Amino acid sequence: MEIIVADVNGFCGGVKRAVKMAFDNAKEGVYSYGDLVHNEIVVKDLEDKGVKKIDDTDVYDSKVIIRSHGVHKKILDKLEENNNEIINCVCPKVEKIYNIVENFYKKGYNIVIVGNYNHPEVIGINSHCNDSATVISDLEDIKIPDGKIVVVSQTTNNVEFFEKAINIIKDISKDEVLVYNTICNATFKRQESIRSLSKKVDAVLVFGGKKSSNTKKLAEIAKLNCKNVFLIQSIKDIDLNIFKKFNKIGITAGASTPESVIKEAVCRMENFDKGEMMEAIDNSFKRI
Numbered sequence: 001m002e003i004i005v006a007d008v009n010g011f012c013g014g015v016k017r018a019v020k021m022a023f024d025n026a027k028e029g030v031y032s033y034g035d036l037v038h039n040e041i042v043v044k045d046l047e048d049k050g051v052k053k054i055d056d057t058d059v060y061d062s063k064v065i066i067r068s069h070g071v072h073k074k075i076l077d078k079l080e081e082n083n084n085e086i087i088n089c090v091c092p093k094v095e096k097i098y099n100i101v102e103n104f105y106k107k108g109y110n111i112v113i114v115g116n117y118n119h120p121e122v123i124g125i126n127s128h129c130n131d132s133a134t135v136i137s138d139l140e141d142i143k144i145p146d147g148k149i150v151v152v153s154q155t156t157n158n159v160e161f162f163e164k165a166i167n168i169i170k171d172i173s174k175d176e177v178l179v180y181n182t183i184c185n186a187t188f189k190r191q192e193s194i195r196s197l198s199k200k201v202d203a204v205l206v207f208g209g210k211k212s213s214n215t216k217k218l219a220e221i222a223k224l225n226c227k228n229v230f231l232i233q234s235i236k237d238i239d240l241n242i243f244k245k246f247n248k249i250g251i252t253a254g255a256s257t258p259e260s261v262i263k264e265a266v267c268r269m270e271n272f273d274k275g276e277m278m279e280a281i282d283n284s285f286k287r288i
């Protein structure tokens with residue numbers, strides 16, 4: 001069995017920065033508003049180190065981390081009103097979208113976001129134009145507002161989906177359409193990497209959190225070229241005997257998945273028929 005790891009995978013710059021900031025502040029006790037990143041292994045590890053997750057704004061006089069994909073402005077305002085010190089871990093690439101949206105909203109443009117309506121990042125972006133944006137999550141039956149529009153994308157969007165949406169918008173719009181492709185380069189590179197790898201292997205393992213949008217996109221892309229795609233959080237979630245029938249297996253991971261998850265996977269897959277090795281491997285991969 002040959003294992004090939006995608007050349008670009010795992011933690012992106014924004015997630016690395018957020019996780020480091022969280023660990024740096026963990027000792028003094030700190031809250032994270034929602035999951036810092038969409039990866040349960042990372043969230044659990046942070047919790048063990050002293051980063052407590054909260055899902056509401058009922059916290060006072062404390063330090064609160066704002067996650068890499070951002071929050072609605074109202075949440076930030078409320079946390080500040082409650083005299084909390086904000087540790088802003090919002091990825092600079094998401095902040096850049098806030099600026100575009102705010103700027104054009106002030107100039108009278110309608111804002112269109114191509115992305116998942118319920119995703120926290122999209123909710124946060126939309127809050128920078130008074131929740132007035134049109135969100136396009138589906139290519140069927142796209143409706144856009146009258147007047148001039150500015151289109152941005154959720155950072156983790158599938159590039160092909162975004163391009164298709166733009167073509168439709170341009171076809172149906174009677175006014176000016178300005179497009180900002182705000183898909184993050186880290187997302188784009190991970191997608192291109194798995195697109196090419198999935199053509200050369202018999203099975204693909206995609207590692208990432210259940211709620212991770214960019215991880216799901218990687219699995220969707222892999223499925224276009226390979227019929228055996230498995231999306232899991234950890235190599236322990238799958239029976240390794242499944243892979244006996246495959247010659248070449250490709251591995252990738254979403255932008256919020258630590259490198260140790262892939263290293264552990266490769267280690268276990270290479271040694272899965274050597275029972276005594278497994279305990280040693282388990283012990284060496286307990287932390288991110």
Ligand code: F3S
Nearest residue numbers: 012014091093155184
């Ligand atoms: Fe930022 Fe891109 Fe990562 S937007 S959080 S660097 S996927």
